[in-house]
Amino acid sequence: MDLLNGFIRIGLLNMKFLKTISVREFRNILESIPRLKFEDEVINLGESFNRILSQDITSDINVPHFRKSRMDGFAIIAKDTFGAEEDNLIKLELIETIQAGDIPQKKLNKGQCSYVATGAAIPENSNGVVMVEFTDKKESEVFISKAVTPGTYIIEIGHDVKKGDIIVKENTIIDLATIGILASCGIKEVPVYKKPRVSLISTGNELICPDINKLEIGKIYDINSVVLKKAIENTGAKVDFLGIVKDDYNDLKNAIEKALNESDILILSGGTSKGEGDLGPKVLEDLTGIEIYVHGVKIKPGKPIIFVKLKKKLIFILPGYPTSALSCFYVFIDNFLRKMSGFPLRERYSKTLEIGERIYSTIGRHEFKAVKIQEDDGEKKIFPIKTGSEAISTMFYANGYIEIDELESIIEKGDKRRVYFF
Numbered sequence: 001m002d003l004l005n006g007f008i009r010i011g012l013l014n015m016k017f018l019k020t021i022s023v024r025e026f027r028n029i030l031e032s033i034p035r036l037k038f039e040d041e042v043i044n045l046g047e048s049f050n051r052i053l054s055q056d057i058t059s060d061i062n063v064p065h066f067r068k069s070r071m072d073g074f075a076i077i078a079k080d081t082f083g084a085e086e087d088n089l090i091k092l093e094l095i096e097t098i099q100a101g102d103i104p105q106k107k108l109n110k111g112q113c114s115y116v117a118t119g120a121a122i123p124e125n126s127n128g129v130v131m132v133e134f135t136d137k138k139e140s141e142v143f144i145s146k147a148v149t150p151g152t153y154i155i156e157i158g159h160d161v162k163k164g165d166i167i168v169k170e171n172t173i174i175d176l177a178t179i180g181i182l183a184s185c186g187i188k189e190v191p192v193y194k195k196p197r198v199s200l201i202s203t204g205n206e207l208i209c210p211d212i213n214k215l216e217i218g219k220i221y222d223i224n225s226v227v228l229k230k231a232i233e234n235t236g237a238k239v240d241f242l243g244i245v246k247d248d249y250n251d252l253k254n255a256i257e258k259a260l261n262e263s264d265i266l267i268l269s270g271g272t273s274k275g276e277g278d279l280g281p282k283v284l285e286d287l288t289g290i291e292i293y294v295h296g297v298k299i300k301p302g303k304p305i306i307f308v309k310l311k312k313k314l315i316f317i318l319p320g321y322p323t324s325a326l327s328c329f330y331v332f333i334d335n336f337l338r339k340m341s342g343f344p345l346r347e348r349y350s351k352t353l354e355i356g357e358r359i360y361s362t363i364g365r366h367e368f369k370a371v372k373i374q375e376d377d378g379e380k381k382i383f384p385i386k387t388g389s390e391a392i393s394t395m396f397y398a399n400g401y402i403e404i405d406e407l408e409s410i411i412e413k414g415d416k417r418r419v420y421f422f
């Protein structure tokens with residue numbers, strides 16, 4: 001499948017690496033890529049949480065499929081209770097006790113009632129339930145102190161779901177309530193779209209995996225693979241971490257080729273700039289059939305982000321600094337993957353709040369600003385985190401981020417901004 005059908009190709013011909021574009025331009029490119037239709041698969045309902053339905057689902061049964069009681073009480077014929085009051089008790093004959101799960105055996109006649117538990121089936125001829133609170137049972141006689149109208153506390157057949165109706169539509173994300181309604185219809189399996197497959201690679205000679213206990217001078221633990229893996233999973237995609245790749249031309253080339261055989265999208269971090277040891281661009285330039293769409297976006301942090309297409313597959317290379325890698329992921333890739341998998345977009349996890357303290361920003365670069373939310377004058381407000389992308393703790397102390405436009409240099413206290421929560 002061609003991931004870039006209908007895609008805006010800006011400056012593609014002879015485009016060289018390191019032609020910086022704006023955030024808007026990059027977003028336009030990503031937004032113009034249509035949502036893919038992935039193949040579907042049938043899975044157990046119990047495993048379907050957060051998956052996307054690939055077909056409308058109809059019910060083969062009414063839910064409930066029998067009339068049942070909403071309360072513990074006495075099933076009656078409504079007319080028999082008319083006039084009942086605390087000082088005018090009406091006496092009925094108790095003919096049966098029906099617990100949840102029981103099949104009623106006796107039909108009511110005038111002047112009779114049956115005990116019904118919550119969820120129990122209503123006996124034939126009954127058209128209402130009097131709550132236990134308004135009754136007084138003496139052996140096989142029940143005294144009613146409240147009149148009820150027809151239909152009181154009876155859940156009618158098909159009240160929740162009608163046989164043959166579409167219960168849930170195609171493209172719906174399966175949440176807990178959806179699992180509940182499907183379970184009520186006796187549905188055991190559901191057809192869902194397969195997840196987009198994303199490969200993840202970390203690059204850098206300095207990176208080591210957490211299995212190694214001894215941290216030598218110059219070495220650091222790989223952060224991006226752990227953080228990005230979870231970030232990608234949160235978009236509804238399936239992630240394969242292919243490991244840490246050394247800054248070696250052949251190793252990186254092999255890893256990229258392997259990733260593209262196994263997935264639709266590759267996300268790689270580290271090695272994006274043209275400095276020594278930064279092999280990403282070099283390897284990509286040499287791959288046949290490569291189409292370079294983006295290398296460099298006017299964003300802070302994270303300028304040297306790369307986006308290319310190869311053999312109908314897409315490759316994103318994010319800057320190595322964990323804060324830059326994650327901010328680029330949020331600004332560009334998060335919504336892109338959410339659209340691919342059919343997940344709700346990031347906007348759902350955002351809110352407009354007031355700025356609690358003046359925030360400065362560099363003109364000429366769109367800024368991803370980590371912020372914390374604090375109470376000020378009894379109101380929740382946005383405050384900037386003072387450290388930058390060099391500090392891993394920047395994100396740790398933040399609750400979310402705001403985006404500051406390329407041409408803005410100051411956001412005044414009191415202005416309103418949309419915060420996207422982590």
Ligand code: AMP
Pocket residue numbers: 202203204206207220221222223224225269270271272273278318319320321322
């Ligand atoms: P690079 O983009 O490869 O030049 O890396 C920029 C900085 O980010 C360097 O200090 C790297 O050590 C660091 N870095 C790169 N990848 C990772 C990673 N996966 N985990 C933690 N730090 C990283």
Ligand code: MG
Pocket residue numbers: 203204205270271277320
């Ligand atoms: Mg590196």
